[in-house]
Amino acid sequence: MMKRRTLILSGLGAGAALVVGWGAMPPRSRQGGADTLPVVDGEVGLNGWIKIAADGSVMLAMHRSEMGQGVHTALAMLAADELDVPLASVRLIQAGPDKLYGNVAGFVGALPFHPRDSEPGQETRSVKTGQWLVAKLARELGINMTGGSSTIADAWDVLRLAAATARAQLLGAASLRWRLPVDELVIIDGVISHGSGQKAHFGEFAKAAAATPVSTVMVKDAKDWKLIGTPAPRIDVVAKTNGTAAFGIDVRLPNMVYAVVRHCPMLGGSPGAVNADAAMKLAGVERVVRLGTFAGSTDALAVVGRTYWHAKQGAQALQVEWQAPPVGVLASAAIIKALEDTARAAAKEQGGLAFHSRGDVPAAVKSAARTIEQVYRAPYLAHATMEPINCTARVTGEGAARRVEVWAPTQMPGAARAIAARAAGVAESAVSVHVTYLGGGFGRRLDVDFIGQAVRIALETDGRPVQLVWPREEDITHDFYRPAGVALMQASLDAQGLPTSLSVTSAGDAITPRWMARAIPALAGPIDAPDKTTSEGLFDQLYDISNQRIAHVATHSGVPVGFWRSVGHSHNAFFSESFIDELAFEARQDPVAFRLALLTDAPRHAAVLKLAAEKAGWSTPLAAGRARGVALHESFGSVVAQVVEVSLVDGRPRVHRVVCAADVGIVVNPGIVAQQMEGGVIFGLSAALFGRIDIEGSVVKQTNFPNYPMIKMADAPRIETHLVASSRPPSGVGEPGTPPIAPALANALFALTGKRLRELPLQL
Amino acid sequence: MELSINGQMRTLNDAAVDPAMPLLWALRDVLNMTGTKFGCGVAACGACTVLVDGQALRSCVTPLSSVAGKAVRTIEALGTTEKPHALQAAWVAHQVPQCGYCQSGMLMAAAALLAKNPNPSDADIDAAITNICRCGTYPRIRAAIKTAATALRAK
Numbered sequence: 061m062m063k064r065r066t067l068i069l070s071g072l073g074a075g076a077a078l079v080v081g082w083g084a085m086p087p088r089s090r091q092g093g094a095d096t097l098p099v100v101d102g103e104v105g106l107n108g109w110i111k112i113a114a115d116g117s118v119m120l121a122m123h124r125s126e127m128g129q130g131v132h133t134a135l136a137m138l139a140a141d142e143l144d145v146p147l148a149s150v151r152l153i154q155a156g157p158d159k160l161y162g163n164v165a166g167f168v169g170a171l172p173f174h175p176r177d178s179e180p181g182q183e184t185r186s187v188k189t190g191q192w193l194v195a196k197l198a199r200e201l202g203i204n205m206t207g208g209s210s211t212i213a214d215a216w217d218v219l220r221l222a223a224a225t226a227r228a229q230l231l232g233a234a235s236l237r238w239r240l241p242v243d244e245l246v247i248i249d250g251v252i253s254h255g256s257g258q259k260a261h262f263g264e265f266a267k268a269a270a271a272t273p274v275s276t277v278m279v280k281d282a283k284d285w286k287l288i289g290t291p292a293p294r295i296d297v298v299a300k301t302n303g304t305a306a307f308g309i310d311v312r313l314p315n316m317v318y319a320v321v322r323h324c325p326m327l328g329g330s331p332g333a334v335n336a337d338a339a340m341k342l343a344g345v346e347r348v349v350r351l352g353t354f355a356g357s358t359d360a361l362a363v364v365g366r367t368y369w370h371a372k373q374g375a376q377a378l379q380v381e382w383q384a385p386p387v388g389v390l391a392s393a394a395i396i397k398a399l400e401d402t403a404r405a406a407a408k409e410q411g412g413l414a415f416h417s418r419g420d421v422p423a424a425v426k427s428a429a430r431t432i433e434q435v436y437r438a439p440y441l442a443h444a445t446m447e448p449i450n451c452t453a454r455v456t457g458e459g460a461a462r463r464v465e466v467w468a469p470t471q472m473p474g475a476a477r478a479i480a481a482r483a484a485g486v487a488e489s490a491v492s493v494h495v496t497y498l499g500g501g502f503g504r505r506l507d508v509d510f511i512g513q514a515v516r517i518a519l520e521t522d523g524r525p526v527q528l529v530w531p532r533e534e535d536i537t538h539d540f541y542r543p544a545g546v547a548l549m550q551a552s553l554d555a556q557g558l559p560t561s562l563s564v565t566s567a568g569d570a571i572t573p574r575w576m577a578r579a580i581p582a583l584a585g586p587i588d589a590p591d592k593t594t595s596e597g598l599f600d601q602l603y604d605i606s607n608q609r610i611a612h613v614a615t616h617s618g619v620p621v622g623f624w625r626s627v628g629h630s631h632n633a634f635f636s637e638s639f640i641d642e643l644a645f646e647a648r649q650d651p652v653a654f655r656l657a658l659l660t661d662a663p664r665h666a667a668v669l670k671l672a673a674e675k676a677g678w679s680t681p682l683a684a685g686r687a688r689g690v691a692l693h694e695s696f697g698s699v700v701a702q703v704v705e706v707s708l709v710d711g712r713p714r715v716h717r718v719v720c721a722a723d724v725g726i727v728v729n730p731g732i733v734a735q736q737m738e739g740g741v742i743f744g745l746s747a748a749l750f751g752r753i754d755i756e757g758s759v760v761k762q763t764n765f766p767n768y769p770m771i772k773m774a775d776a777p778r779i780e781t782h783l784v785a786s787s788r789p790p791s792g793v794g795e796p797g798t799p800p801i802a803p804a805l806a807n808a809l810f811a812l813t814g815k816r817l818r819e820l821p822l823q824l
Numbered sequence: 825m826e827l828s829i830n831g832q833m834r835t836l837n838d839a840a841v842d843p844a845m846p847l848l849w850a851l852r853d854v855l856n857m858t859g860t861k862f863g864c865g866v867a868a869c870g871a872c873t874v875l876v877d878g879q880a881l882r883s884c885v886t887p888l889s890s891v892a893g894k895a896v897r898t899i900e901a902l903g904t905t906e907k908p909h910a911l912q913a914a915w916v917a918h919q920v921p922q923c924g925y926c927q928s929g930m931l932m933a934a935a936a937l938l939a940k941n942p943n944p945s946d947a948d949i950d951a952a953i954t955n956i957c958r959c960g961t962y963p964r965i966r967a968a969i970k971t972a973a974t975a976l977r978a979k
Contacts, residue, residue: 128923128959293919300924301915302908303859303899307925310858318853343842367853368862369845446863446871446925446958499861499925500958532864731919735964739922742960765868765956774950776962 087196090218091225092160094270097121097153104266106229108160109222110139111153112269116250116261118145122152123161124215125206125471126296127498127505128739129794130732133294134212135219137728141287142223142280145250145262147295154495157474157488159202165214166205167198170572172592174416175600175694180788203580206471207506207623209696209792212728216790220279226269228277233268234260282726282787291731296497308469308496311452313525317346319517320371321510321530322378323360323538326758327619328385330359339363339377344370348378349520354512355479356540356578356620362517368529375531385758388618392440392544392755395617399546399567400435402613407548407565412611413590415599419607421552424561428552432646434639436549437819438631440753441542441624442535442760442768447499449535451514454525455484464491464515465525469498471505475579479508483515502743503623507540508579536768537760540622541753543569545631547598549639552607557647561607564598566632569621570614588614593623597632597799601694602662603640603655619755625743626795629695633799634748634806634820637691641807642816651690651807652678664723665692667784668699672721675782676703686716689808691800696792698724702741702800704777706808711824713809715745715777720797722781725788733793734781740797741779746771748802751821825888829855830901836888843889847881848872850888851898859899859928863956870955873929873936874898880936880952899928902935910975911935914968922959929955934969942977944969 092108099105102114111119120139126132136150155161168191177184183191227247234252235242245254253259262269282288299305324330336348344366351360361378365371406412410422425431452467464484470476473493481488498505514528530538545568552561570591577584591614599610624630644654652673659666669692673679682688685707692701705717720737727733750769754761762768806817815824825836825843827850840854851857851874860883863871867882874883875897903909908916911934921927930953937944937952944952949966957965 126923128921130922291919293916294921296924297916297919297921298905300921300927301912301931302903302905303928305924306858307861309862312856312858344840366840367845367849369849369853372865444958446861446869446923446956448862498923500923502958529862532866735919735922735961738963739960742962743958746958764866765864766866770956770958771960771962772956773953773962773966776960776966779963 087199090160090199091222092158096158096160104270106226106266106270107222108158109219110226112262112266113151114263116263117149117151118143118250118262119151119153121155123155123204124211125495125498125501127206127471127501129736130294130729131206131211132296133292134728134732135215136295137287137292138215138219139223141285142220143227143250144247144286147287147292149250157477159200161204162198162202163205163210163214164195164198166208166210167203168194169208169210169696170592172415172590172595175602201583204472204474205506206501207503209795212790213697213792221277224279225274225277228274229269229272230262230265232272232274233265237265237268288728290729292729294732305497307447307499308452308467309447309450309499309527309529311467311496311527313452313454316452316525316527317364317366317521318368318371319349319362319364319526319528320368320375321351321360321362321513321528321534322375323358323534324382325537326382326385327390327538327755327760328358328758330383331361332381332383334361335379338379339374342370342373342377345374347520349517351513351516354483354516355509356507357509357513358538360513362513362528364517364521364526372531390618390755390758392753395619396437396439396544396546399544399615400437402615403546403548403565403567406567406611406613407550407563410609412565412613414609414611415595416608416610419561421561421563421607421609424607425552428560429555431550431552432642433548433550434642434818436547436635436638438545438634439751439820440544440619440755441747441751442539442753442762443502443504443624444536444768444770445500445502445504448532449504449510449530450528451511452525452527453480453514453518454523455515455518456523462486462490465494466491466511466515467494467496468511469496469505470508470511471498471501472508472579475508476511479512480515483512484519502625503627504539506575506579506623532765533763536763540620542624542630543571543619543621544617547632547635549635551643553646559605559643562605563608564610564636565613566595566598566635567613567615568594569617569619570594571621571623571627575622593628595628595632597629597693597695598636601636602665603658604661605658626695626798629693629795629799630747631820633691633693633695634802637693637800637803638806638818641803641810655692665694665699668692668721668723669701671782671784672701672703672719675721675780676719678703687808687812689804689806689811691804691807693800695796695799698722698791698793698796700737700796700800702804704801704804704808706805706812708812713749713805713822713824715805718777718779718801720779720781721784722796723784723786724793724796725786725791727783728790730783733783736793737781737797738779740795741801742771742776744798744801745805748805748820748822825892827888827891827896828894829896830898841888844887846884847874847886847888847891847896848883851883857898857900861925861928863926868956869926870933871926871929873932873955875932875936878936878939880933899932902931909935910972911938911968914972914975917971918964918968920961920964920968922961926955926957930957930965934965934972937969938973938976943973
């Protein structure tokens with residue numbers, strides 16, 4: 061039996077457990093001193109987040125990566141609102157490697173607590189203790205991660221307080237200089253003024269402000285917000301419509317060369333003997349580099365050339381004797397069959413790790429009128445970010461003078477720095493990491509394998525910068541895949557067909573311990589440390605069924621697995637929300653009414669579901685040949701319901717309309733939330749209708765968009781987003797739109813055809 | 825080799841390029857015009873869409889030899905900061921981009937559509953815009969194309 065404390069700490073692995081027992085001090089402040097930010101040209105730092113330029117403009121340390129989810133805009137809004145400056149005038153500067161910028165909320169969110177025990181403000185004692193401990197650890201470790209839909213939740217208090225403190229200091233300095241009471245001063249568009257006619261921009265007071273101590277600083281009341289809650293235009297949109305937005309792959313440096321990677325076709329295989337003669341004869345091909353392994357990558361070759369095209373031709377011309385992987389041949393069909401066997405065997409003996417238990421399932425089963433049992437399946441998936449995997453690196457100097465520069469679209473700048481240092485054999489202090497825009501992340505860029513590869517190549521290019529680009533085929537065939545998953549769903553029913561117990565036994569590979577081992581090895585724990593992501597979406601939903609056992613068996617399938625937008629929820633929501641629909645059918649009840657009856661203790665969820673149903677006209681008739689389906693799901697602290705309208709065109713599902721309702725806590729920017737819900741739906745629809753990675757003989761069969769297709773314009777539904785007003789602290793936005801779409805569609809297809817689809821992708 | 829790009833004749837060093845080289849790589853890696861994106865290399869995703877004599881083409885499979893003597897237009901010349909193309913203005917008004925990576929190709933495909941068809945129906949848009957966006961901006965792209973079409977017709 062897993063000890064509770066071990067379970068609590070699993071979010072941070074065993075490394076974290078070493079420091080348990082240290083200190084009872086509260087977590088350190090995340091404000092940072094006035095000297096945290098480097099300054100030039102008369103700039104003045106006020107804290108770790110804000111500095112003021114000589115012209116009075118506000119410069120904000122941007123610690124998170126922009127990959128489409130809108131955080132550069134939303135974070136700037138938090139600062140601009142507190143400082144009363146126009147959003148467009150906030151200048152973003154990349155935050156450095158200070159631990160100040162580590163993600164705390166993301167790691168606290170990885171704790172496997174049930175939402176009933178961790179409702180903000182009403183946490184149980186043990187939840188509070190666990191959260192406090194992990195928050196403190198995360199603050200000390202300072203891991204900069206953009207992921208887990210955690211950016212705004214993490215920055216909400218920290219950044220507003222930093223900006224409010226800066227504001228108080230600036231006003232205090234003006235008050236002293238002008239000898240006027242501080243409460244008579246106002247800030248309008250970044251200019252401090254007084255009724256007497258005194259007026260000056262922040263730059264005039266920045267130096268004095270930095271020396272002005274402040275006592276109690278209060279952030280603004282919600283009623284005083286000017287930006288928060290508005291659909292302010294994104295600050296990156298103009299650059300993203302005229303070709304000037306610079307992604308990693310757009311980095312251009314003097315004398316730069318390009319490199320193209322070629323991995324063994326078999327996952328885990330490596331190059332043996334290499335004949336590079338044909339490749340080296342090609343014009344524009346410069347050299348071949350054997351890469352070695354970095355942060356979970358498999359050994360591979362790279363060809364350096366004058367352009368990507370030259371390097372790609374060289375890579376294709378290499379004659380390589382590939383060596384099969386040292387252990388076993390991977391086959392996805394056999395793996396999925398084995399997962400099913402594992403889940404069935406575990407279910408028989410109440411096995412697996414129970415993430416949630418209540419009541420007495422065996423007793424409920426014994427006294428039930430009947431039971432139902434179904435197996436659900438989900439395949440491996442690739443991320444397929446639009447911007448291919450790439451990284452630019454330059455290594456200059458020798459010995460102690462060696463310096464490494466990296467330009468990367470990464471969700472993990474600190475881990476990028478660490479792997480770059482390892483690859484070049486230097487201290488981390490000799491590495492600078494420039495984070496570019498990310499052309500999509502979806503979790504793929506939480507891994508830093510390609511960064512180590514780029515630095516390795518740069519060791520061979522005589523100080524010239526090199527841009528490593530993975531061809532799309534390398535990306536699809538050498539990803540860290542969304543793990544395949546299987547769940548045995550069991551319920552017992554009373555004489556009316558109502559559920560008296562729910563038992564879920566799922567099986568699949570855990571992601572978090574494997575990811576930690578490759579991306580943040582210093583903190584990695586045992587590979588079988590409990591991982592919330594395996595069971596999230598199954599154990600943490602709020603339907604009031606009195607007897608439940610929700611367990612997972614962590615397996616060792618051997619396929620490289622990684623975080624994929626919404627992670628465990630991406631398939632577990634399909635399992636849980638399809639099965640709830642099956643239970644509604646068994647009870648001969650309307651799917652919305654059935655759910656609402658199980659949500660009497662979950663008013664937030666009920667409100668979201670009701671809003672979606674109302675806006676979708678759930679009870680109104682549809683045109684012949686169309687049907688609706690619904691799903692409700694909590695993930696990353698947010699609750700989303702979706703109603704799908706579907707018909708069949710040439711025997712294939714055609715989704716016409718998706719109505720999405722969400723409670724994401726306080727909404728910082730409703731325009732961005734709507735974008736993310738739309739994006740989450742379409743991302744999830746590609747997976748629901750087409751997404752599958754098949755592995756045969758350790759070779760991934762899908763290679764590029766023609767055989768790993770995506771939703772396109774002609775397939776895209778109309779999507780409406782409706783938000784529930786909330787005063788809860790902000791919760792996740794980037795991922796929660798994805799989980800409900802597959803079950804909502806499957807449920808709609810059941811309503812339309814009577815056929816229950818229990819496997820992804822959905823095929824009639 | 826000489827190419828007409830955005831109204832200017834650009835000379836490519838013959839040692840640096842090859843007639844078989846796709847236009848995409850001449851733009852991106854030789855001329856450092858990075859607005860046009862690489863997505864798949866097999867004409868499947870449309871991130872590399874440019875206009876060649878007004879036609880939307882996927883530059884990742886368009887050899888340089890086939891564009892000699894033709895006018896190439898890229899995202900860099902769709903509009904200017906002072907005078908954005910109606911599509912760019914509509915893209916901003918509808919807040920289309922998320923990650924933004926596919927948007928150059930989307931805009932160029934939309935520009936080719938509107939040049940031929942000033943009032944495209946939903947079906948016309950479906951047929952003309954076959955590019956891939958992983959962020960799921962399609963509904964906003966559809967709306968923005970219609971807004972731009974209306975604006976252009978009013979001119």
